[in-house]
Every structure is written in structure tokens, then in C-alpha cells.
Amino acid sequence: MIKIQLPDGSVREVSRGTTAYDVATSISPRLAAAVVVARIRPLTSVATGATETEETSEAAMYGGAEGGERLVDLAAPLTEDVALELLKESDEAALKVVRHSAAHVMATAILELFPETKLGHGPATDSGFFYDVYRETPFSDEDLAAIETRMAEVVGRDEKFMREEESREMGLKDYAEQGEFMKVHFIEKFTKAGDEISLYRNGKFVDFCRGPHVPSTGRVKAFKVTSVAGAYWLGDEKNQQLQRIYGTAFFNAKDLDAHFKRLEEIKARDHRVLGKQLDLFSIQEVAGSGLIFWHAKGGLIRKTMEDWMREECIRRGYDMVYTPHIMRRELWKISGHEGFYSQNMYPPMELDDAEYRLKPMNCPGHILIYKNSPRSYRDLPIRYAELGNVYRYERSGTMHGLLRVRGFTQDDAHIFCTPEQVVSEVEGCLDFAEAVLKTFGFDEYRVELSLRDPNKAGEFVGNAADWEKAESALKAVLTNRGVAFKAIPGEGAFYGPKIDIKLVDVLGRLWQLSTVQFDFNLPARFELEYKGEDGELHQPVMVHRALFGSVERFFGVLIEHYAGAFPLWLAPVQIGIVPISEKHVEYARSVKAKLEASGLRVEVDERNEKMNAKIREFTLQKVPFVLVMGDKEAAAEAVSVRTRGKGDEGSVALADFIERAKGLVASKTVAL
Template identity: 40%
Template sequence: MVNFKEDERLSTLNHSCAHVMAQAVKHLYPHAKFWVGPVVKEGFYYDIDLGNDVVNDEVIAAIEKEMKKICKEGKKIYRREVSKAEAMEMFKDDMYKLDLISNLEDGNITVYDQGDFTDLCRGPHVDNTKLCKNFKLVKHSGVYWKGDANNHVMQRIYGVCFPTAEELEAHLKELEEAKERDHRKIGKEMELFMTDDLVGRGLPMFLPKGYTVWQELENYIKDKERRLGYLHVMTPCVGTVNLYKTSGHWDHYKENMFPPMEVEGESFVLRPMNCPHHMMIYANTQHSYKDLPIRIGEIAHDFRFEASGTLKGIERGRHFCQNDAHLFVTPEQIESEFSNVVDLIFNTYKDFGITDYRCVLSLRDPEDKVKYHDDDEMWNNAEDALRKVLNDLGIEYTEEIGEAAFYGPKLDVNVKPAVGNEYTLSTCQLDFCLPAKFNLTYVDKDGQKKTPVVLHRAILGSLDRFMAYILEETKGNLPLWLAPVQAMILPVKNDDEELNAYAHDLYGYLLDNNIRADIDERAEKLGYRVREAQVKKIPYLIILGKQEAQDGTVSYRLHGQQNTTTVSKDEFLAMLKDEIATKKLSK
């Protein structure tokens, strides 16, 4: 996907097109006033005060029509420098421009003219409005002025602009593909999860089918972890403020946490991560070097106060469940344990067919003494240790400054989804800091107390985000083992007693053999029920008629296909069980 903000050519063009849109709006709504119209990575937008008028699809169509007229006229775009006093006079009736101007220094204030429209802007712009003709307004929303919920709502209109019609058409196809892959759309169609502002923004609720997928992911990763010696625990979703002061999160992460709750003279917060709880579990028992490594795992509910503008379904919420674990190791065990974590990450990716990813060594910014724990020796040791491990393992990686956790460097595995920008799915962090803060120890072979090293790691990341990623990669066509409904039974007729009896017999047979089956015997035409099952991405559709009932057979078709295959019940069950056991990837 194009990043308009980073492409200088597209940035200038889209900035100019934002002014064309503003000019068109001014023609249609002379009372309109404008806040800011920046270029963003998705294109451009303008925040507009239309008074009592509200933007809808008809309004967007009218604005686009007027923009085409402006582009066709091909007015020259001129840059002018004015004094602050001149600018204040020029926009004296526009509170938004006056607010912007008041924060500018006198001198070198620039405005741009195009025909009958003048706007405050730093530029740069193209020379002629005709160059902005290949545009499209793509969406609109209401936003608070300056992003402050105490202010009034403005209308924000987004658009994109390209040098050629072909580039615009290609981009619009990408946007349509992104819309079809959006996990929020897929989640609604498949009845997986929901959100409601009455519950709270960023607090998704998993419906029965979605929770089935969630549980399958939980069972999958916990089973792999158990085989590797992980010990699973359950810890509270809250902790005292003092717990997070001890860990350092209160100083370095407080702005991302929900505010404290005062109860009986103590301050509690919803936990944003699980390491402090796991540190306390380790501290509950005396440990020898012979006990290490100790691998504590948890599917943990966490809460972070993400900005409302960043919330996105189950990909980014204020509540999520981490596939978290903390490995307490001796310094000599760092490389082998880190290697095991990396193997687990890549084995998991293989099971899900994830191939488009890159490894990033995330380091601190040594100049930032606020964000990061201030201990140069600790950081140098930790970064050198992690770099050595990656090199010894032969892992290709890039280094990024300023992306470390506040307590230590980390390996981030960033995936490139089918649409949109890359993001971190898995991580493994090396930590010399928190064990010391919690006074954790083990007794070495000489009887001396030593401080363990901790590896913080998440393989699926959060189950929520991982589910969103898989839904978008597969367009909801989940592999059989993960599908919430694995087989849908569709009797051709719903008024045939013999057929209905066989349909229910088959339904019970599949359920008894741990196949997630459902039966649709509604008084609807078969074609309608088939189409509905296809929308819900059910892998196997079982079409039952009189012949199947008489022969005790199963006629099935795969999702998205038209041809039907007939086999015995036992053959059908064996086929499903083999596909589930091998975790065969969906096509």
C-alpha cells in the first residue's frame, strides 16, 4: 500500500488536492470554515466546520463533482508571503485560521491562491489545479476539533490523488481488497465478535463462534508450550500501584495505563502487562541453579489506554489477551533458551503458513533518559548479549534505535499483512533490569546468590491481534481445525421426515466425534441456505437428499466450490479428522 506521506511527489500532489477539495466545499457551502488539511500516509484529509450540515454520500458526490470543475479550469496556484498582521486580517472571520496564525511567528507566513480561493499553508503545492484531476474522496467521519472531546465535532473528509488515472485505479482496487479483508467486516459476517460503545470503545466481546476460534488458538499454543516445559499460571487483572512502581512501569508506562482505583486506602490499576505478577510468582520460592530455566506462561488479560483514534476491532483494543511467558535463566542459558523461543516462533509460523516477516533487533535510544531505565552498563551488556545470540543463530535482522522496551532490548518479528503496514506479531525481550528490581535470586553451584536473567516472550503476541491477522490473511477462510463451524448440514427439503431424521443422525454422529457441525433446516430454498453458509466461510457444506438418506452417505462440497463429492459417513469423518490433525492450511 502506498504511503503518501513518505513519497515527496505524492505528498505535494495530495496537499494540493486537499486545497482543491476545500475550494469545492467553499463553493457549495460558503459558510464552511477549515481547520487543517494535512497529508497522511493514507492520502489527505481536511477538517471542516459545516455548521449544522452533515457530510453523507450525496454530499461527497457533490463535492467530487465541484472538484472536477475546479481541476478542469486549471487555475494557477500561487504562493505568497504575508506578515502575521496581514494574515490575521485576511482570515479575521475564521476562528480556526486565527487559532493557527496565533501560534506562528511573525514573518514568512505563507498563503496559497488558486482562483477565488486562498488558504493558509506552508506548502509546497503543484503549479496548477489541473494536475489534481486524478482524485477520489474515500471516506468521511466526525472528529473533535483538536482531538479534544470537550470541543465540538468537525467533519473530516479523506481523499487520495495520483499523477495518472491508472495509478488511481490501481490504488482504489487495493482499497477495495483491503475492505474485503478487513477483519471487522469478516468478523461481523462470521459472527465472531462485536463492540458496543455502551460497553466501551476498544473493549471487544467475543461471540460464541469467535470464542471457539479464540479457544482453539489458546489450546494450540499452550499445548506446544507444555511440550517445551512451560508451567502455566493464572494471575489477577489488577495490581497495586506499588507493584508497578517497583517494576518501573509506573515511571515509564503510566500514560498508557488506566487511571488508579482507590480502594480501602490502596491504589490499584488494571494491569497493562504481566511481568510484575510473574516476578512475584518466581519470588514465592527459593531457587537453585538446578531449577533453572523456569518457564512461566499465561494467557493473560491486559488493559491499555490506547488513544481512541488508534482502536481497530480486535487488532488494537484497550483489552486484549497476551500469549505471554517469562523465562528465568542463568546467563549461561540465555543463548539456548533464546534459540528455543526463536524455533517456537518459526515453527508456529510454519503451521499457519506465515512467510512474509522480518526480524528487528530493537534497541534503546541512549539519549532518551526518560523512556528507558537509566543504566548504561546494563543496556550495553544486554544489547551485546542479544546481538551475539542473533549472530550465533544466523538470524538475519535489522537494528532499530528507540524501539526497545524500557527495561531491555528485544527481537521483534514483524509481519507484513496482505493489506496495510507491517506490525509486530511475536517478540522476545532480554531483561537484566526487572529481576534486580524485584530482588530475584537463585543459588549457584558455589552456594552464592545470583540474579537470574529474564526472557519476556510472546509467540502469538495477543490472541486477539493474531486472530485479526489470520482472518485478514485468509479472508476468513480459516483452516478446518480453526473454523468455528467445520461442517454445515443442509437437507435439500425440510418437510421430508426420512431426510430430516438422517440429517439429525449425521449431526449427532459428527458431534460425537468432536466435529463442530451445525444443521440448517429452515424453510428457505437450498440455494439461499448455501449462499449464507458460504458468506460465513464454513469449510464443508453437506448437501443431503433422499439418495444420501437411503444409502447412509454424505455429499459434500468445499467452501467456494460448486462440485459435490459423495462418500460414506466413515470416509467423510476420517477425511475431516486427518485434515484437523495435520492442521492442513486452507487454500
């Protein structure tokens, strides 16, 4: 017999080999019909609390050791004392299982229609699923439609998903004989000699997979094949060109329809389209991919953002510094970037005296400023901040407008402090990060704590004891502040753990921007020192922090969050003035002068066009206020106000409008 602990704390004794479905049935047949998958963990980990982890899509399907918290099929036999959760459609983890099962349904359909196809992997994603496949002939739109139709047939057959096991050697032999080179790679990568591998079968289709899956193909009820794109095998352009077929799946048609409506909203907010429409920025292919040209209006918004950031840095005790764009290659060897980050750096440039590299980070430059003078404990903490241009080599297929670029401006800061000061400095960084989000109109965010993975020690520098101290310090800060966070082993920077803050935009999308990082390695590598109160030399620690992350990416997120309709304080043109006829131009110019004297950004449309055409042009440019003026307004020293999103608000005294606008700018409020 084994013990099963349910979420309400009750414990049942059942026969070894009982399934989660059996437990659900014993509770309620209605529950058994509703559950999708089970989550289990050994009772020993319930008492201690397991650390939540996040796996890569490949490892989640093929690798990973048994034990710990994990999802299992409803038909999987339970063989040890476990805490058991029965997940229904309301659980996010259950949706990912449905999507992964939908990927298998799609692979089934592909092989039935195009049997010459070779399969890669088909993970669930946050928005759906995909399957990488190899086929010499490109898939057409008609092929995708046929695949979706055949998927419906596979779902209609309601084939059971059955887990099977065989020896690693047999799996390698079978897949090699079938020419399934990608499956051979995955077995070799995620298993070792002597292992049993797991396979999932539905009907005649069999796939190497860790699982879990829904009970049968009939549970994949609402799905859509969406697109196909190219992807090189293992991300190497020297390898075979694969085809990545995308799809999505939901529990019901209502959620599927809502998803596509949301995609339409995302499309309408695309920062690349709005950037062109509003004349904010461009990417000029003649100059190179991933390099941003800021136009006048975009540049004005950028200046406003950067001015706020610099003023706030100074108010919070930072010193503004500037460092070179290129530095000797030897510097990057000392910092460790040459060994751990070189694939993301531009190639060395050989100059007269040495090899140089474009900087991908600002931290070594700030370290050299610190090291330039003797330091005392009385000087610490020292906070250096820089809006510095950095350059990273992004692969050609990964760049995306402002969100993934090769040259960008990082609002970087580095704090040099004593070990005793680090907690308060990290807290100060988190306060600053929250101020950034609030000021720019983001009310919600998620926090992740990225840690070292002890199983991948070669990817990190420093000893385990120092890492433990650093990780404990960051955990303590988050815990003391009452901040909920997800711990993610293996995602720390090579030199230390970090807190990543992901803002949530108006559409509920997560964006990784702000980060706060603890670093005890670079001070050691650069032999940094300060004289302590005891008269001896000690090594400081560093806190890295970036709050915009990059000005470019933050700006791209702002465009999409506001759909180009920026708050008044950020809008490049805050007020558009429309004189009804030529005889009202003089009054319009005088109004413009008074508004500008109050620090407001104004444009007057003096074209010989109809009033409605001028209003429409300002509306298309998403200008917050449009002021219309004719005889009545000129006589009364007034303006007729049209507010973005509200329409005509009627005539008000010019002085009153100026005070209103100045108040909105000063408060940095989002609403008009």
C-alpha cells in the same frame, strides 16, 4: 568541486551547488524526466552504514537535523561529497513524496475555496495523505468534491514547488499575525531560537515544511479526496475540533483504480461486519466501549486457538501460570508502569487496605511468582506463560472492533534466565513466533528492532551501557539467523529493546502482533536473584514475549485474512449436513454421530426447507464442507460432498470422507 557517488559505485566531480536534476540530466534527459526525488547521504556514512530510522509524520515535515541519509528536492543544491540515488516512480519513498506534495495541492485548493481555513499539518501515510485544518463550518461532501475539482486545476497550472528560507522569528511573527496557531506551534516545537525555517511555495500558496517535494504540482497526476473526520488539536478533547481531510495519490490512474478495488476487498473482509454475519462476537454499548463479548462460535474458535497455544507452550518447556486482574498500586510504582505507562492504565481504585489498579501487563505478576522462592542457576531458565486478561485505557476515538480494545487476553510469557542464556532463549521465542505464523496460515512477515533513542533518555529506564548490551544481543540473534530487519530508535519499551514481528496478510497489509523483548531493568527494580555456580547471588535477566499479541487482535486479523472462511481446524462448524427430506433425517443424525465421534464439529439442518435453501445457509456461514444425503447415500453409507470454494464433488463413502476431514484437521492445512 564536490564528489558524487552513484549507485553503481562510479564517482563524478561536479561544481558545488550542482543539483540532483543536473546530475540526472547529464546521465540522460530521459532519466531526468523520470526521476521524482533524490536520496543522499554523506560519503563518510556510506562506508560505515547508516542506521535506518523512522520519523513521526510531524517531525518528518518540520524537524530533524541535516546530515545522514535523507531525501532532497531535485532542485536542491548539493554542497558536500555525497552518495546520490535518483528515485523514480518505482520507489516507495518516491510515492510518499508525491503524496505529501498532493497534500500541499489539497491545502492550496482548500485555501482558494475556503480562505478562512487555518492549516495544521499534512503528512503522507502508507495509504495516502491527510491535512488537518480548522474551520468552524463542517466540510460537506459537496465541499470535498469542489476541493478535488480545484486540485485538478492546481495540478493543471503545473506550479513549481520552490523551497524558501526565513528566520524563525519572522515565521512566528507572520503566522501569528495570520492567526495560524497550529503553524506557530509546529515552529516552536521543531525549531529553536536563531534557526532558519524552510517554507515551500507553489503559486501563491506557502507552507512551513521541511520537504522534499516533487518538482511541480503537475507531477501529482492521479489523486482522490476520500473523506473527512474529526480530530482534536493535539489529541486533547479540550482543544479545538479540527477536521482531518483524507485523500490518496498514485503515479497513475491504473494504480489509483487498483487501490480502490483493494479497498472494496478490505471492506468485504471487515471483521466487524463478518463478526456479526457469522455470529462470532459483539461489543455491547450498554456494557462499555472496547469490551468484547465472545459468542458461541467465536468462543469455540478462541478455545481452539488457546488450546493450541497452551499445548505448544508446555511442549516448549513453559509453565502455565495465572495472576490476579487487579494489584496494589505500589506494585506498578515498583515496575515503573505508574510513571511510564499510567496514561494507558485505568484510574486507581481505593479499597480497604490500599489503592489498586487493573493490570495492563502480566509481567509484574510473573515476577512475583519467580520471587516467591529462592532460585538457583540450576533452575534457569524459568519460563512462565499465561493467557491473561489485561486492561488498558484506550481513548474513545481510537477503538476499532477487535483490533483496538480496552480489555483483552494477552498470550504473555516471561523467561527468567542468566545473561549467558538470553541469546538461545530469544532464538527459541523467534522459532515459536514463526511456528505461530505458519500454523495459522501466514507465510510472510517483516521484522523491526525497536531501540532506545539516546536523545530521549528520559523516556527509558536503565543506563546506556546495559541498553547497548541488550540491543547488541538482539541484533546478533537476528543477524545470525539471517533475518532482515529495520532498526527503529525510540520505539523500544521503556525497560528494554524489542523485536517486533509484523505479519503480512492476504491483502499485503502489515499487522503488529508478535513481540520479543529483552529486559534487564525489571529484575533490578524488583531485586530478583539467583544463586550462581560460584555460590554468590546474581541478578537474572528477563525476556518478555507475546506471539498472538492479544487473542482479540489476532482473531480479528484472522477473520479479515480468511474473509471469515476459516481453515477446517479453526472453523466453528466444520461440516453442515443437509438431509434432502424428512425421511433422510435419521441417516443424517447417524452420520453426525460418527463425525462427532471422530472429533469433528457438525450441524444438521433438520428444518422443513428445500435442499438448496439449506445449502445456501451453510454457504453463507462459510462452512467448509456441506454433506447432502438422500436415498442413494443412505443405502450406500455415503455422503454427497460440497466443498467450500470448489462446489459439488459428488458422492463418496462416509468412511473415506471422515479420514479426509480428520487428516485436514490434524495437518492444520489451509486448503480443503
